[in-house]
Structures are given as C-alpha cells and as structure tokens.
Amino acid sequence: MTAELHEELTDPHAGEQLDHGAASSRPLKSRISEPQPRGAKIRGNRPVDQSEAANRFMAATEHEAMHDARLWDLRQKRDKEMHGIEEWEELRNLASGIKEHTLSKLDYYLELFEKNATANGIKVHWAKDGAEHNAIVLEILRSKGVELLIKSKSMLTEECGFREFMAKNNVEVIETDLGERIQQLDDEAPSHVVVPAVHKLRTDVASVFAKTIGSDPDNADAHYLTECQREATRPLILSAQAGMTGGNFVVAETGTFVVCTNEGNADLSANTPPLHIASIGIEKLIPGLNELPVFIRLLSRSALGSPITQYTSHFRGPREGGEMHVVLVDNGRSERLGMEKFWPGLKCIRCGACMNTCPVFRRSGGLSYGATYAGPIGLIIDPTFNVHKYRNLPYSSTMNGSCTNVCPVKINIHEQIADWRKTLAGEGEISPVKKVMMKAAGEVLASPVVYRASLPLGRSALRHLPHFMLYNKLNTWGRKRDIPETPKQTFNEWYRRNRKSQSEGEKS
C-alpha cells in the first residue's frame, strides 16, 4: 500500500522538533534487524517466570538497547519537566492526598458521580468483574446492531479480556492508538501502559504492518508506517457504529469523565459514531474540578515529559442525537481497598513513570512480566488478581526505590514490593528453592559458631562464595561476574589477633 504522504511527513525540519512532548530527545534509530523477542511463557496457572523472559529480551541486544535508551530518555524528560514546576513536590502531596481522601469516601463519590452523570443523560452501569463488564457492553452493542467498534487505549479492557470476548461474539474491535493497534495486529498484549509497543523496533512494526495492512515490508520509516496506519484506520473510524474509551479521571461533582491521549483517537472514537461507551475503574474518581488540574499537570509530565497530552477530553453528557454509557468496573478493586498494606496501589493514575525509571523493566521488556500490568506497579497489583500465578513478580525488583520517588501520587511501591515478599512467604507462595535457602541461611546466621565454620577456609583453594551468600548450588553469581579475591584473613580474624586482647585489657 502506498500511503499518500502529506508534506508535513517529509518535512526536513522534523528533526528539529526532538524536544517536543512525547518524542525521543535524540534519534534512536535501530541499526540492524533482529527478530523480536516474545514475552513470558504462559502455562495456565503456573507461576510466570519473568527472569526467563527477561533473559531472552536481553539476548536481543538491539531491542534491549533501544528499549532502555527510549525509556531512560522519557525519565530524563520527566525530570526536566519536574524542575520547571516549582510546586512539583506539593502537587505530588496534593495528588496523593486527594486520591486517599476519595478512596476513603469512595461509595459517596461513586454515587455522586452516578447522580450527576445520569442527570446529564449518561447511562451508568456497574460491573463487579471483567465478565460482567464484557456482557454489559455486548448487550449495549447488540441493542444497536453494532458490528464494528472503534476503541481508544484502556488498560481496564485489557484486564477484562475484552477484545477476545468481542471476537468470539462477532464484534470487530479496532484499536485506534497507534501503539495499541500495532500490538493488536501482532496479536500481542501492550508491554507498557503508555507506550504499548515500546519493546518493538521499527523493523518489527514494518513486518507486522506488511503482513496485516499491506505496507511495504522494506520501508521501516516511522513516518511512513504511522501514515499507513492512519490511512488504513480512517475508513474504519468513519464506518464504525460505536466508539469506546477508557477514562483517566472521573469528576464526581460534575459528572464528568476525562480521557487523555496524544493522538486524538479518544475524541475520534467517542465523537464520530453515534454511540460512546466508556469503561472506567471505580478507583478513577476524584471529588471536583478544583482537584482535576493537579492530576492533569502531573500525568503527562510524569509519563512522557510533556506538559500535557495533546488532547485532554472532557465528557459530561451525550452530544445531541448521540448516546453515552459509562460502565463502572470493580474487578477486584473493592477487595484491594480492604488490603491493609496494598490499598495505596489504587491511587495509581497509570502514567508509567515507574516503568520508565525501573532498571529491571528497561532491561526486561514489559511482556516478560506475563501480566496486564508490568513493571513496578505490576509487581504490586498483579498478585491481587492471582497470587499464585504472579508470585514470582515481586522478586523482579532490586527494591531500589526509584519508582516510589517518581510516582506522581506517591505510592510506596518499593515498600509494597517488600511487603508482598513477606505476604507471599507467609502464605506459602514462595518458590521452594528460596524457602529452603532462607531457612538454612537464617540458621547459619543465627549462630556465630556455625557461621564462622561456614566461611571458606583455605580460601585461595576454595574459590567459591560461602553457601549462605549463594544459597544454591547453581552458583549464578559466577556466570557473568568474577568472584572476589579472598584475602588472607577475615576482619574477625584480624581483630582477634590485633585488637581483642587489647580491648579486653582496657576493660579490666
């Protein structure tokens, strides 16, 4: 397919706009074509092995290097925005406080929103889980004879397995966010909450588009590929009978919901067809319009280092002749609210800043987590959906705490990761290997005599770490790292020889 190239797309000055909002601040063009590594292997309810998938991602060195550079660049642009806003830390405090306040009166605010939205002509539905959400949406679509649905990006519909459900029920769903569309055409989940195809190189996209929308397989130019997608999607947008969006914020006092995009695809999805359905998690509530700018100011700055998303769209009622539905979805949220240590995860506004800053995420790729939510926020949310399947995820962190400190709503992510490890160990959801090693380590370290005996004696001969440090016979330490030289004597031995008698002498 030959896309009609508008002149803007061949603009020789395009490169000068690298400081612009969402884009990379320097060219990151990949050099070679390399097969795209796929995500974690999903084997029913068996615990996902994130590190196995991460190792495959890192083995694809071009992918890993691009992914790391792209997301680190977003983190740096976020920092630059932060330094431009004097009240940054105050905004974070406010955002956290507003979310906590709303969550403490969530029933009140949900009912207030329902009342105001209904008064403005929005039909409000309630779904306790993903299945009920899907059934509600299908019923609305069937009542209007909808066969083609255009949709903007929503993590909630990913939670609900919405596209798969609709495919089984003969409703064609077209994602309109470029990254999400790439992922849909490649039959792959989004790898990041904001940039769903960030783990792909341009050559990967070229090959997906060549197979699915007929682009030139040898043309991996991002402008060309984006244009091909625009041209291929536009007729679908114009012929769809219904549009679907998520919702970033729900304003209870005005009955408004807000959707933030950079492409304008939520506006297209919502305003072009006569029917607009918005699927929104119940934790998205905020009290009123005074609170909204706190979040709008933080969201895109945290996510992409741009001052605001190109489109920030506010829906307060259907347009003339149109119909608007909001489906409020629980899907585990009300239960999470009661989890003493883990309810703060409900403050999350899905900016992805924790993923961008996470050194593990940047090197692993989002699909390695094998769950709807990847990266630091995923580590603390995913186990609430399925504690057994996601029990390894809280270990995919060095607990360095960078995530907590970029979080615009101040979720104590790294502390919750530690709390999850405790919770998992307490519930017996810990791998046997870890359990056995830690039990042994605990016994050795509790006894000075046993501990001293475990140290590598005759050290230069025994070039291995003592077993309480390695915990296993696999000796994973030495695969890519040298083992430290063992000195002639430990500090303990040195002290006994050089100082012990002296200090005891002083005492007497």
Place this chain on the structure above:
Amino acid sequence: MSGSRDAILGAIRKNHIQGERPRPAVPLFDQAAPADLKALFQKSLERMGGKILIPDATDPMAPVRQAFVKPGPVVSCVPEFEGDMKITPQTKPTDIAPVEYAVLRAAFGVAETGSLCFTEKQLHVNTTGFLPQHLIVLLDPAQIVYNLHNAYQRPEWLQAHYAVFQSGPSATADIEGVLVHGAQGVRSLSVLFQP
C-alpha cells in the same frame, strides 16, 4: 445489574481504609504568573508542535487564507471567515471527513501548556476538532489564562457536554520514539491571535 451496584458499594463500605483523610485544599499556584500571557502561550504552543500565524493589521483574515497551502474543502465555524462548507443541524460527524482545513475559535487558551479549549459551542459538530487534516484557530488574547488551575475555574466545564484541551496537533512517538504529527487527529494546528 442493580445487584452488582449494591454489591460493589457494599464491598467498598466494608473495606474502606481507616482514618480521617480530609479533602486537601488546592491552591491556584498563580502567584508567579507573568504579565504577558500571550508570549508564554506562544512558547508553550510551539513546544507542543503548534504554530502562531503572523497577524496582518490591514486584512485580519489574510493569515488564515495564506495558511491554506493545500487544496481541499475549508469548513469555518467562525463568523469572521466564510468556508466552502456550511455546517447545518443536519451535518453528521462523518461529513467532516473530507475537510482539509477547519477554522475555529477557541473558547480560551492556557498559557502554561499552550492548550486551546473547544466545546460543542465552538465546534458546531464535535468532529470539526479532529477529522479535518489541519486546524486554524482564532484565539482572543484576552481569553488566555495562566495555568490549568485557572483554566478549571472557567464556566465552560459546567455548560458543555464535550470540552477538549487541544495542545498542538495530534502526535505520536509510538515507533522508536520518532515524533510524527497527525497520528489520528489533525496534522497541524495554527493559531491566530484575534480579539
């Protein structure tokens, strides 16, 4: 479904987090607002990929006409300028698809972010904001507020069913971080300061 409503609200009441968490007061953070909001708006808009048209004192609409560099239908939602296509109560959202240029007036602008606010009042048909290939926007400099806190004090939020902050043209960087304008919405956005 009312069963689910009650079940969800019931579960929330049972699981509510403990302790008083008062609603924080949000300041306007506008003490450092500069006198020249127009200049700040321009700087912010350009950062978001928008352009400012150079005004013409003798012929105020000349910059708009000069912006039409490509052939194609022009739709106008402003009385100052007559387009090729009339929007009537019968105009459907999809009728806007062939439009190359739409001329709109923004309800107001936000200097902090270079955002333009449109509601159904300015758009006539909501799709005029993003189905055309290009937007040309008239903005009264007197209708520029400093920051987003000021912006949400405006009356439009309680009047309109649909309101959008458009900050520059449609943009994506989903493929290797390469910036492309016009991913789905408009490919370019130009602003003419016009009281």
Place this chain on the structure above:
Amino acid sequence: MLVEDKGIPMKVGLFVPCYVDMFHPETGIATLELLERFGLSVEYPVDQTCCGQPMTNTGCEREAAKTEELFVRNFGKYDYIVTPSGSCTNQVRNNMTAIEQTEAVKHVRSRTYELVEFLHDVLKVDAFPWAEFPHRVALHNNCNTLRNLRIASMSERREEPFSKPKALLGMVKGIEFADLTRPDECCGFGGTFSVFEEGVSAKMGQDKVTDQLKSGAEYVTSSDSSCMMHQEGCARRMGVNLKYIHIAQILNGARA
C-alpha cells in the same frame, strides 16, 4: 564533638557486615581506625554475624528472627552502632521487625548509623587532615543509602542538591570527581536479587561499569561494599581496569 560535650567518650559498637568481613577486611580496619582517630572508644563484638537482610529481603521474616535477636544481643550495650554499609543500616533501622520491639531492640534500631552519616551528622566532622587521594573518582550511592537513609539528594525528586559522601570526600586533598550519566541508577546488586535474578542483575552491573568507565574514573568509591563487590565482579569479567575502594579507606588516608 560529642565526645567532648558529654565529657565521657561515646561507646561505639562496630558492625562489620559479612561481605566486608570475608572479602574486604581492609574496609573494616579502615572504619575502625577512622573512628578511633576521632577519639571514640570502638569495640567490635566478635560474635556478630549479620543484620538479617538476606532473609528479610526475600520476604522470609520469620527466618530472620534469630539473626536479629543475635544482633541486638551483640550491640545492645553501645551508644552508637556504626557500620560501613548503608543497606545493613537500613535493614536494622527500618526493617528489623521480625522480633518483638523491646526497649533494647528500639535502642539498637535508632542508634545504628551508616559510617558516612555518622561522620557527617553525629560527629559533624569538618576535616580529614590525614587524607589525600590524588585520583579521579566516581561515587556510587547504594540505593538503600540514597533513597531510604537519604544520604544524598535524589534525581527523582525536586529538592535542593546535597550529598553527604561528597561533602566528606571534598575534604580529601587532591580528589577529583568523575560524573556518571546515570548517577542514581541501581547497579543491579539488590541483595538476593543478584543470585535469584542473575541475568538482569549482571546486565545492570555491566551497564553501571560502562558508565563508570566512560566517566574517565580511575577509582569507584562507595559507602557500601556489596554494590562494589558486584560491580567489581562485572568489571573483572569484562576486562575493565577500574579500581574499587570503600569510602572508609579514602577518608582514613589511603593513597591508592
């Protein structure tokens, strides 16, 4: 100085973490000698083992209890407990919760200091006349030390820049700092992460070493031995000739 204010010398217990004990006794010796230079009475309880971090870090709190008890028995009698390790300090101060919080436990937890913060905040040291280190040095802050103990400002936050280790190292004659492109990025050690998630851990370590190398540093220093053991292990395998030295040694007057 507190020693003089009180009129009686402070009794300081020296905690030498397992890694330091085993692989870097010179760091333990430097810490001891450095504290003694300030006239402190320093003791090293010889029956000490560990702070309990490996078990706690893995979530196995119950398995950490006996080790934590032993720690409190060893250190309960001191005015201050000082250790050349930020992550161990963080464990004791913020995570030693497997045991009943008795007065003795609370005392130990509130009185345990990482060496740099002890010198900077408690002793308020303003000179190291004996120290001279004429080398280009890259500073690595352990993540626990940086973000939990707040030993320096962090790049994630909008705050006034400060760095306690840099403030101390700045008093050393001849030292020159090398700037990293990602100074706050975790090096991938992460305690048990380094063995359970070996692949990502090693990759992060290699990236850290590459950044250090590009900075033109001759030495890397840190107040935490475990991170440096990991980084040094990566550097050696990569064939990179960077030298790693604990901050205690530089402050105690090591010349190389």
